[in-house]
Amino acid sequence: MLRETIRALAETKIAPFAAAVDEESRFPQEALDALVASDLHAVHVPEEYGGAGADALATVIVIEEVARACASSSLIPAVNKLGSLPVILSGSEELKRKYLGPLAKGDAMFSYALSEPDAGSDAAGMKTKAVRDGDFWVLNGVKRWITNAGVSEYYTVMAVTDPTKRSKGISAFVVEKSDEGVSFGAPEKKLGIKGSPTREVYLDNVRIPADRMIGEEGTGFATAMKTLDHTRITIAAQALGVAQGALDYAKGYVQERKQFGKPIADFQGIQFMLADMAMKLEAARQLTYAAAAKSQRVDGDLTFFGAAAKCFASDVAMEVTTDAVQLLGGYGYTRDYPVERMMRDAKITQIYEGTNQVQRIVMARNLP
Numbered sequence: 001m002l003r004e005t006i007r008a009l010a011e012t013k014i015a016p017f018a019a020a021v022d023e024e025s026r027f028p029q030e031a032l033d034a035l036v037a038s039d040l041h042a043v044h045v046p047e048e049y050g051g052a053g054a055d056a057l058a059t060v061i062v063i064e065e066v067a068r069a070c071a072s073s074s075l076i077p078a079v080n081k082l083g084s085l086p087v088i089l090s091g092s093e094e095l096k097r098k099y100l101g102p103l104a105k106g107d108a109m110f111s112y113a114l115s116e117p118d119a120g121s122d123a124a125g126m127k128t129k130a131v132r133d134g135d136f137w138v139l140n141g142v143k144r145w146i147t148n149a150g151v152s153e154y155y156t157v158m159a160v161t162d163p164t165k166r167s168k169g170i171s172a173f174v175v176e177k178s179d180e181g182v183s184f185g186a187p188e189k190k191l192g193i194k195g196s197p198t199r200e201v202y203l204d205n206v207r208i209p210a211d212r213m214i215g216e217e218g219t220g221f222a223t224a225m226k227t228l229d230h231t232r233i234t235i236a237a238q239a240l241g242v243a244q245g246a247l248d249y250a251k252g253y254v255q256e257r258k259q260f261g262k263p264i265a266d267f268q269g270i271q272f273m274l275a276d277m278a279m280k281l282e283a284a285r286q287l288t289y290a291a292a293a294k295s296q297r298v299d300g301d302l303t304f305f306g307a308a309a310k311c312f313a314s315d316v317a318m319e320v321t322t323d324a325v326q327l328l329g330g331y332g333y334t335r336d337y338p339v340e341r342m343m344r345d346a347k348i349t350q351i352y353e354g355t356n357q358v359q360r361i362v363m364a365r366n367l368p
């Protein structure tokens, strides 16, 4: 029922704008409005904080179905979870009450600010600092590649509070867009997910109350990594959705397109491609859903499964979308058809929330 609901919404209210959002590199406001109106913009927020209380699998299905229509728009529910999960996992009751309510209502979005210009895969090498000043912390630094920066009201920011302790000297904070000293860089000009703004976040003597720290001092990096164990599964969901969108389109196209006097779908070479695409996509889906169940139960092997689902599903999405372009021939290579957009959008799922090389490092360290 959830899938039917979100698919209908995505097809009528999100898909019609997907090409324009990509072409104009603009925020998918129509998608945000439609998702908020149906209470599907941040489904993971627990009911006690005014949310829909969706479990990890339901959240995956929402993101998957939005991504099938428009990958950029799927960053709305996905990053709302990424940004707020540190608060849900490690925040005080006061922080939860203060920040999850507006998120659940659709009054505010939440971003996640871990990466920096010189700290990507090696996120613990960050330089952003937070220095204690009485009942306040003062933050200085630059966060890079922050999804939905400028649009989001709230930011989970990881910063160094003790430079002698590397990852154990990092703490997490909630920073608000309206805090004095917060500003944003120009939107990045990207290959895909062009409707999702990616900007730098500048923190220039941002003075915030001490109770905005998420969890204890020095636990920020652990919270950031724990968050990714859960949210990599939402990136896998995006990958599934993009790949399914491309497969569905290609499946229809090959039945219409005629060469050598018959639909190209009649050629076994085409049928074998479609079979492989569907087989790999279904394998990725089963792994992702199994990982979502592990996320919900917080199983001991979640770290492996989160990395495996993200890595496998994103590699499948890249392959399936590239094959979809191939199935449309020259037409697939043009913006008159959606599959080239899907191929460009798929690429990011192999890069963010840890590149697929990093996922393989994570898997190797956590072999089941």
Ligand SMILES: Cc1cc2nc3c(=O)[nH]c(=O)nc-3n(C[C@H](O)[C@H](O)[C@H](O)COP(=O)(O)OP(=O)(O)OC[C@H]3O[C@@H](n4cnc5c(N)ncnc54)[C@H](O)[C@@H]3O)c2cc1C
Pocket: 111, 112, 113, 114, 115, 117, 119, 120, 121, 122, 144, 145, 146, 147, 148, 190, 198, 348, 351, 352, 353, 354, 355, 356, 357, 358, 361
């Ligand atoms: C569109 C977009 C949105 C993003 N959104 C966010 C966000 O909202 N919040 C946030 O905090 N970050 C975000 N990121 C950042 C993203 O997570 C990083 O780009 C990613 O983790 C890689 O870091 P990097 O770009 O610095 O690459 P690097 O770490 O410099 O990596 C370069 C290459 O080296 C490889 N590599 C690095 N180390 C190793 C190793 N040990 N072994 C093998 N290979 C290695 C990498 O896999 C990669 O191929 C986003 C990025 C993009 C592009």
